[in-house]
Amino acid sequence: KHIRCIIKAVGNRKQYLQTGVVQSSSPPMPCVPEPPPKMYCGIVNQGNTCYLNSLLQMYFHLNAFRQAVYQMVTDGKEFAQCLPLSLQKLFYDLSHHSGPTTTPDITASLGFSSTQISAQQDIxxxxxxxxxxxxxxxxxxPPSPHKVSTLFLGQYRDSIRCAxxxxxxxxxxxxxxxPLEIRHCQGVEGSLDAFVKEQTVEDVQIEHQGTTAKRDAVKTTTFTALPPVLLLHLKRFVYNTESKELEKVMDDYRFPLELDMGPYVSLNPDQTGQAPGPTYGSSAGAAPDPNPNPGA
Incomplete structure (x- = not known):
């Protein structure tokens, strides 16, 4: 068993090196504790901000997002007045602190009122x-492949047809x-099937030969461009028309380890020959090193 100690007295140090024993009359030797392993830390709820904390943790665990924020110029503003600066501080805290960090600067830079802090917001x-x-x-x-503007941005096409x-x-x-419905969908693929499924829309106002006519039409949705990071917003709360209140959907829901978006993508005419769609992992990305290098 290895013991790390500090031996203050020179004579005692010599005795220890020669015999491996220190006399009991020697002054106590303070032990140097092993540093605790670096663990990921959480974010304290400021009010009712658990939804915001989960979003901030996702940002932190996306290397591309972190690098984009680190590269932004903050012009020496105060934390509470500058969102990128407050995010840089938060990411540093999450990387280097052993305890939870807080978000007053984040909510202030986003312009949250006390009412907004106390109530759930749409994530x-x-x-x-x-x-x-x-x-x-x-x-x-500086020029960089890490851009917030493109990281989550995708496109889908809504079409309405009346034969x-x-x-x-x-x-x-x-x-x-x-946004994905989850009731009766059982999992992500079922929700995506429902998202792109043809729907009949009644009494659509259609301009036809100089007049307006109401007809039933068919609405379809298909993805035409997918982002590097695909965010799926599960609609856990739905409006109950009988109680006139929001209720939480408690259905079981499955997440695949990999998600093939090929069946849900229709390429634009100028994208002929490109791959039908990427395969996504079930998480935004692997967890970063607890001490991420901003320059990596």
Whole structure:
């Protein structure tokens, strides 16, 4: 058994080196404790901000997001007035502190009121707000493959068709997260099947030959561009029309280790020949080193 000790007296040190024994009359030798292993640390709830904490932990565990934030110029502003600076501080705390860190600077830089801090917010909307606040700051950053503006950004196409009136309209929609129904879907693939499934829409107002007519139409959705990191927003809360309240969906739900998006992607005309869609892991990415190097 190896014992790490500090022996203050020179004579005692000599005796120990010669015999391996220190007399009991010697002054006590303070033991040097082993440093605890670096562990990942949490974020304290500021009010009702558990949703925000989970989003911030996801950002931290995405190396590309961390690098993009580290490269942003902060111009010496106060933490509470500068979102990238407050994120840089948070990421440093998560990397180097052994205890939990806090988020007052984050919520202040996002302009949260005390009411917003005390109430649950929509996590997809907060993610949009963070990305929209950070994207303009990337214009002054050095060239880098790590860009918040492209990390989560994808696109899908909504199409509405009415065969009776030979009517068709298509709309390209940008997204940073995909809202998925989970009731009766059993898992991610089932939710994606429901997302792209053809739906009949009743009484659609259609401009036809100078007049407006109401007809049933068919609506389809398909992905046309996928982001490096695909965020799936599970709709755990639904509106109950009878009670007129939100209720939480408690259905069992499965997550695959890998998600093949090929069946849900339709390439744009200028993307002919490209791969039908990437395969995603079930998490945003592997957990980083507890002491991530900002320059890595």
């Amino acid at each position: 997809a909307e907060i993610n949009d707000s963070v990305c929209q606040a950070l994207e303009p700051l990337e214009e002054g950053a 009776e009136l030979q009517y068709s309209v298509t709309k390209e929609v940008d997204f940073r997260s995909v």
